[in-house]
Amino acid sequence: MTGVGALVGVGVGPGDPEHVTLKAVRELREADRVFVPATSASAGGAGRAETVAAAHVAPERLIRLGFAMADEDGRDAQWDAAGQAIARVVDAGGTAAFATLGDPSVYSTFAYVVQTVRALAPGVTVRTVPGITAMQDLAARTGAMLAEGTDGVALIPWTAGEARVRAALDAFETVVIYKGGRHLPRLLEVVREAGREDEATVGTHLGLGGEVVTAAGAADGPVPYFSTVLVTPARDAAARGGRL
Known part of the structure; x- marks a missing residue:
């Protein structure tokens, strides 16, 4: 097994098929196989990345790979199975595309897929196609400015712990919090305790049916x-350049 093919991580954005870049569409269409993650939340149906990719690629070209990130016992076995499926393509000299929500370099399953495939096919060429992130999409939908002048921006998962989220809220002008959906009431309590509830917005199902964008309150x-x-x-809209 020589691993002479390529693995391409393709960011497909948070949900809106129109947020997929021209380069991402080309990579998906030119790949020999297009792999898409499916989670337990999709209950055997199409996951979010697959739904987006299917708007640009014939659905029969999409191959589902099962992932259950909350299942610590089964996670390694699923990463191994996914890596083996992709390695078969690259070892034959083909190109395997892996469609991932948002951007491949931001909290993406693609990182674990790459580690696994490289171990199985050491000669594989790996490249990525950046994608629009949920924080960019939510900022656009609300008209918010993510950063201006000397502003700092913190992106942190709720799973990092309350202490780190509190520290970010205290230290940075803009704070983006991922992976907190199931714990939203507590997450928003922490935002409120930091005195920043009026500055917070929650976005769900961005770009998909059932999208909800609402003030934290x-x-x-x-x-x-x-x-x-x-x-x-x-x-202050009247203070042009006031944060420089």
């Missing part, structure tokens, strides 16, 4: 895992 109960909380500072 109006958010109610847990939301899906793929949800985003965006906290941006209040800006």
Whole structure:
């Protein structure tokens, strides 16, 4: 097994098929095989990345790979199975595309896929196609400015722990919190305790049917895992360049 082919991580954005770049579409269409992650949340149906990719690639060309990130016992076995399926393509000299939500370099399953495939096919060429992230999409949908002048931006998963989220809220003008959907009530309590509830927005199912974008104060109960909380500072529209 020589591993002479290529593995391409293709970012397909957070949900809206129109957020997929021209380069991403070309890579998906030119690949010998297109792999898409499927999670337990999809209940055997199409996952979000597959739904987006299917708008640009014939559905019969998409191959599902099962992942259950919350299943610590089964995670390694699933990464191994996914890596083996992709390695068969690259070892034959082909190109395997892996469609991933958002960007391949930001909290993506693609990182674990790459590690596994490289171990199985050491000669594989790996490249990535960047994608629009959920924080960019939510900022666009709300008209928020992510960064201006000397602003700092922190992107942190709720799974990093409350202490780190609190520290980010204290230290950065803009804070983006991922992976907090099931714990949204507590997450928003932490935002409120930091005195920043009025600056926070929650986005769910961005670009998909059932999309919800709401102020933090109006958010109610847990939301899906793929949800985003965006906290941006209040800006004085009349003070042009005021944050320089």
